Amino acid sequence: MTENSLHDLNDAIGAKPRPTGLDQVAAVIVVLSGKGGVGKSTVSANLAAGLAMGGLRTGLLDVDVHGPSIPRLLKLTGFRPEMSPQGMLPVDWHWNLGVMSIGFLLPGKDDAVIWRGPAKAGVIAQLAEQVAWGARDVLVVDCPPGTGDEPLSVLQLFGPKAMALIVTSPQDVAVDDVRRSVTFCRQMDVPILGIVENLSGFACPDCGAVHHIFSTDGGARLAEEMDVPFLGRIPIDPEVARSGDDGDVYLAVAGQSPAATAFKAVIAAAAKAVGSDKEAENGL
Template identity: 60%
Template sequence: MSGCEGCASASPDGTCTSSTGCDKPEDQKLKRTLGRIKHKIVVMSGKGGVGKSTVAANIAVALSLAGKKVGLLDVDVHGPSVPRLLSLKGQQPHIGDQVMEPVPWSKNLSVMSLGFLLQDDRQAVIWRGPVKMGLIKQFVEDVMWGDLDFLIVDCPPGTGDEPLSTLQTLGPTAMAVIVTTPQGVAVDDVRRSVSFVGEVGNRVLGIVENMSGFACPDCGKVHYIFKTGGGEELAKESGVQFLGRIPLDPAVAESGDEGFPFMKVHRDTATGKAMEQIIAPILALPDPPKA
């Protein structure tokens, strides 16, 4: 790992642009935190309503069930949904002197979200960009993540403050998993996410096509009632990996509402197998070289 990775003075290639070097205590603290995380994966989309948080939560759960040490960070400031998806609503992290302990979901999965810090989940968060940027950096460097195989970050839709701050904080080795639905109106917006990641200086790990076909709860088969293939076409056009497609499955919505991750209770279904196909290339990522 570059000595400047994650530093506020780092350029997209990880080199230092500061005239005074990287001696700030906060930069050193961030560097130490990132040095204990093997893989940083940001789940994002240019379009809202594509099931991005559900995909992020189930990727994190599946990796943890595979024996990996995983952190799940929810940086959707205005609509944090991870606490509900994992049945962690009402939980609070332990906050000490300049450190926070993430909320455990299991021995292998720890979670942090602004939703844990709001006294009322009906409370609107009305923050400008600099405040959100500061929170994201704090959630990375001040949370006691420990040694992780994967840090999965759930970003809000678009290419605004949150995904930009997240990628800049995590550094150039962070990779993006981009979620879309097959429809052209979604693919058009998601195409901008692909170019955004490249312009910031990061790599797209792959594209997921969500809500592709309908998983019939009666016969167990996937029926392609609506358009399919938009995400795969975008991957080919962009020269990035197509991770796979996930059908529209009523059980996915039900498990999310009830707080029981789909990949824990339904992994043997057609939808579960589709998600496993998406997770396989993530599990196969080689460990980065030691600094």
């Protein structure tokens, strides 16, 4: 999809002015990463699903224009949003979770999006403001990696409602880029909910022990160095990969595995940050 086809997307979204769909969204958690491949979208999907299953009215907005992963992770590939007088309706995953992604609007699953920065910023604004989100306790936003056009557009768009959750893997090469993400948030005056160290060791499915096959604690050390909260280590679990490929949200199918326990700690911290204790009430 090139910039010349943007008018078709505008027609699909509904580009005429209307009250912003964000008016009734109480808080926004923007999930960032300094580098790709650290599992940011997996964290975003499980965070949003966990908040919703815990009782919060939750939205999940996928603004990774060039690589939207959320539809596959939630088994929503091929879905198309419906229209209402208030705007385009999020696709329901759960009665408490509505989802919107550029992936829902592409003509085909193999279509490449070939847009420059201004075009991307415009579509992100439309997906946020012209979607009928309704009353939501929290909107989780899955951003592409880095500190470029899309994260900048998102943080400017959501303003004081936004807080950042930053995902890294433990290796120094990833942590170096996350350090820049922390600086980016501070320059944008965006509060940082915390850092999550994903892919932190291997959770053996046979013995249950976590084996640190690569480096570890990079995210924890960075959090201490940069004086931001550290939300925990999520180990590699083969079931996380399988559930993502199959569209089965890990938290919905996991038991009391080390990875599930780590995810639940992140969700509890996020719920507390948006002013809710529903996760604790519901045992998540």
